[in-house]
Amino acid sequence: MLQIKDLHVSVGDKAILKGINLEIKPGEIHAIMGPNGSGKSTLSHILSGKSGYTVTGGSVTYQGKDLLDMAPEIRAREGVFLAFQYPVEIPGVSNIYLLKAALNSIRKHQGQSEVDAMDFLTLVKDKVRLLEMDEKFLYRAVNEGFSGGEKKRNEILQMAILEPKLCIMDETDSGLDIDALKIVSEGVNSLRSADRSFVMVTHYQRLLDYIKPDFVHVLAHGQIVKSGGAELALELEEKGYSWVEVDQAAA
Amino acid sequence: MTTATASRYAAEYQTIASSLPGQSLPWLQQLRREALEQFSAQGFPSPREEEWRYTNVSAIEKKLFTPSLTLTAGYIDAEWVKIHQLDEAWSVVLVNGHFSAELSVLTDLPEAVLVMSMAEALASHSDKVENYLGKAAPHKEHGFIAFNAAWFSDGLFVHVPAKLVLDRPIQLLNLVSDSDAIATTRNIIIAEEMAEIKVIEMFIGTDCAYLTTAVTEVFVEKNANVTLHKMQSESDKAYHFGGCYIKQARDSRFTHHNFAFGGLLARCDIHVDLDHASECELNGLYLGAKRQHIDNHTRITHLKPHGISRELYKGVLDDRARGVFQGRVIVAEDAQKTDSQMNNRNLLLSNDAEADTKPQLEIYADDVKCAHGVTVGQLDEKSIFYLQSRCVNEETARNMLTFAFANEMVDKINIKSFHDKVLEQVLLRFPQEGVNKEWL
Numbered sequence: 307m308l309q310i311k312d313l314h315v316s317v318g319d320k321a322i323l324k325g326i327n328l329e330i331k332p333g334e335i336h337a338i339m340g341p342n343g344s345g346k347s348t349l350s351h352i353l354s355g356k357s358g359y360t361v362t363g364g365s366v367t368y369q370g371k372d373l374l375d376m377a378p379e380i381r382a383r384e385g386v387f388l389a390f391q392y393p394v395e396i397p398g399v400s401n402i403y404l405l406k407a408a409l410n411s412i413r414k415h416q417g418q419s420e421v422d423a424m425d426f427l428t429l430v431k432d433k434v435r436l437l438e439m440d441e442k443f444l445y446r447a448v449n450e451g452f453s454g455g456e457k458k459r460n461e462i463l464q465m466a467i468l469e470p471k472l473c474i475m476d477e478t479d480s481g482l483d484i485d486a487l488k489i490v491s492e493g494v495n496s497l498r499s500a501d502r503s504f505v506m507v508t509h510y511q512r513l514l515d516y517i518k519p520d521f522v523h524v525l526a527h528g529q530i531v532k533s534g535g536a537e538l539a540l541e542l543e544e545k546g547y548s549w550v551e552v553d554q555a556a557a
Numbered sequence: 558m559t560t561a562t563a564s565r566y567a568a569e570y571q572t573i574a575s576s577l578p579g580q581s582l583p584w585l586q587q588l589r590r591e592a593l594e595q596f597s598a599q600g601f602p603s604p605r606e607e608e609w610r611y612t613n614v615s616a617i618e619k620k621l622f623t624p625s626l627t628l629t630a631g632y633i634d635a636e637w638v639k640i641h642q643l644d645e646a647w648s649v650v651l652v653n654g655h656f657s658a659e660l661s662v663l664t665d666l667p668e669a670v671l672v673m674s675m676a677e678a679l680a681s682h683s684d685k686v687e688n689y690l691g692k693a694a695p696h697k698e699h700g701f702i703a704f705n706a707a708w709f710s711d712g713l714f715v716h717v718p719a720k721l722v723l724d725r726p727i728q729l730l731n732l733v734s735d736s737d738a739i740a741t742t743r744n745i746i747i748a749e750e751m752a753e754i755k756v757i758e759m760f761i762g763t764d765c766a767y768l769t770t771a772v773t774e775v776f777v778e779k780n781a782n783v784t785l786h787k788m789q790s791e792s793d794k795a796y797h798f799g800g801c802y803i804k805q806a807r808d809s810r811f812t813h814h815n816f817a818f819g820g821l822l823a824r825c826d827i828h829v830d831l832d833h834a835s836e837c838e839l840n841g842l843y844l845g846a847k848r849q850h851i852d853n854h855t856r857i858t859h860l861k862p863h864g865i866s867r868e869l870y871k872g873v874l875d876d877r878a879r880g881v882f883q884g885r886v887i888v889a890e891d892a893q894k895t896d897s898q899m900n901n902r903n904l905l906l907s908n909d910a911e912a913d914t915k916p917q918l919e920i921y922a923d924d925v926k927c928a929h930g931v932t933v934g935q936l937d938e939k940s941i942f943y944l945q946s947r948c949v950n951e952e953t954a955r956n957m958l959t960f961a962f963a964n965e966m967v968d969k970i971n972i973k974s975f976h977d978k979v980l981e982q983v984l985l986r987f988p989q990e991g992v993n994k995e996w997l
């Protein structure tokens with residue numbers, strides 16, 4: 307699904323990602339952990355096509371195509387979805403309007419006709435129920451005046467409706483209380499399938515109790531310094547990041 | 558303007574003077590004479606005047622617009638008029654500045670409510686008109702008001718008695734169909750104690766150059782509630798001056814929704830005087846493209862304590878268009894506990910577009926809450942990326958965000974039929990992808 311090879315990224319002349327290697331196969335769940343400022347969001351942004359970064363080396367291949375070569379909206383239509391760490395408020399554009407625009411452009415991209423209005427409403431309402439949201443949120447402006455938790459839930463709602471192939475979740479669990487975390491996790495788990503992959507950036511092992519990852523990677527100073535199975539998260543929780551960084555320095 | 562040009566207009570005046578309404582009313586004749594003298598001496602306002610700094614109306618000098626003497630001077634298509642008439646509304650139609658009884662809809666008015674042409678009001682209720690004409694808009698204010706007082710050929714007169722709540726809005730449809738015409742109209746709206754009314758002013762014209770000068774005086778008596786709407790969609794070659802001057806009595810409420818879409822050069826004045834604990838809300842949206850120049854000048858004067866004013870004006874400027882917003886808030890020494898907020902936000906869609914924004918607070922009381930904010934900028938790149946990450950291409954995202962920015966003002970309208978008319982006009986500016994009307 308996704309191959310990242312020796313990816314180097316900088317902002318201005320500041321190097322942020324310094325040689326990332328990562329392979330994600332269909333159906334896999336990868337957790338990325340690491341200290342603040344290590345480059346986790348930068349990686350998520352680079353994958354979804356945010357401007358302002360310079361790729362100074364390496365490559366990213368998505369479903370056999372050069373991902374870095376595609377405009378952000380093309381990546382999205384091809385199935386890359388980023389659940390933002392800080393979702394943006396869009397006053398004046400209602401949630402349901404954006405969902406419809408997004409879904410229809412995916413359908414168009416796949417050579418399908420516009421979604422039927424009734425089918426769309428049924429689909430959206432199903433997912434709203436799945437995430438235990440109030441239907442009123444659909445008619446409110448995207449993220450405007452939403453609480454932190456509501457914004458995160460709204461990101462997952464979009465993800466559930468757009469059914470992407472590669473789901474990148476940047477700290478979706480940060481700021482969620484335990485009940486909301488359970489609901490969001492159930493939403494994510496309901497999306498799991500053999501051909502859908504997840505990249506979950508998180509600081510908290512608690513998320514991984516609900517969504518069990520196949521791999522855990524530690525990103526520090528712009529590099530993946532350690533990778534392991536789900537048990538690595540527990541170890542990190544116990545010992546903090548310093549031991550992997552020290553480990554790395556020793557190696 | 559040079560006085561030479563002013564006197565050219567003044568000479569022209571003599572050709573129509575005897576056909577203007579109110580010939581038999583000495584007080585009106587005197588008012589017109591004084592106004593004409595003032596106009597002949599000063600002409601139209603010049604950019605040397607502080608409140609006209611950004612707007613040069615000298616182009617009006619170069620063209621000599623002429624008033625049409627009668628209604629029949631212009632060809633008017635009744636079907637075209639109907640398109641612009643609102644359902645469920647009383648409608649007064651002025652064509653080239655003259656009332657058309659034929660096109661107007663004034664049936665089923667509640668008893669004691671007066672909705673009629675200004676000419677008729679001068680004939681049948683001249684005492685009432687005399688009490689109000691020029692009281693909110695004194696002609697000394699500036700040359701356009703003086704010009705209007707001298708030249709007005711007709712207009713709308715509304716009087717709603719105390720405690721009466723009008724369930725339907727009153728629409729004033731101003732149409733200009735003649736090239737080089739001047740349409741000069743004067744309107745008076747009076748809501749007596751506790752009365753409630755909604756009035757909609759619309760300005761439309763055929764595709765030619767002409768000059769509109771419209772002055773509306775509004776009197777909101779104690780605890781009354783008036784909502785005034787204006788949609789200016791003049792032809793893109795037209796010159797428009799439209800002024801609304803509002804006097805609010807104690808505990809009254811006034812709301813204005815001001816949409817400025819048309820005209821090559823358009824200036825709108827909104828001046829409100831607030832008495833004790835009265836409230837006003839001024840909303841505005843201006844969309845400028847090509848070489849349009851759109852100027853909105855607002856002045857809110859808090860004269861007495863506990864008044865509340867809220868103001869939000871938004872502008873979207875494309876191509877080489879220029880938008881001007883001057884917002885003055887004056888808080889008199891007496892007006893303690895005033896609560897005032899003023900905001901002006903401008904979106905520039907091209908490098909050549911320009912927004913001049915000038916909020917002015919003049920506060921003479923010491924215990925007040927006054928806030929103001931101004932922005933001039935482009936679309937937010939973070940928002941564009943967010944939409945792109947949701948499959949929307951960049952151009953569509955820009956359209957969506959621009960439309961949303963403007964639509965916030967449209968959504969404040971509570972009258973469905975008028976809301977839809979305004980929305981239709983806004984959508985005309987978004988022919989591109991991004992705004993799907995069916996989904997709104």
Ligand SMILES: Nc1ncnc2c1ncn2[C@@H]1O[C@H](COP(=O)(O)OP(=O)(O)OP(=O)(O)O)[C@@H](O)[C@H]1O
Pocket residue numbers: 317320322340341342343344345346347348349358391
């Ligand atoms: N646009 C930018 N300009 C300058 N520096 C940037 C920019 N974006 C990111 N950085 C820097 O790059 C580094 C990595 O930032 P990034 O947001 O990717 O970290 P993160 O791992 O997501 O951190 P957190 O856990 O706090 O979310 C930080 O030092 C940050 O300050």
Ligand SMILES: [Mg+2]
Pocket residue numbers: 346347348391476477
């Ligand atoms: Mg981050």
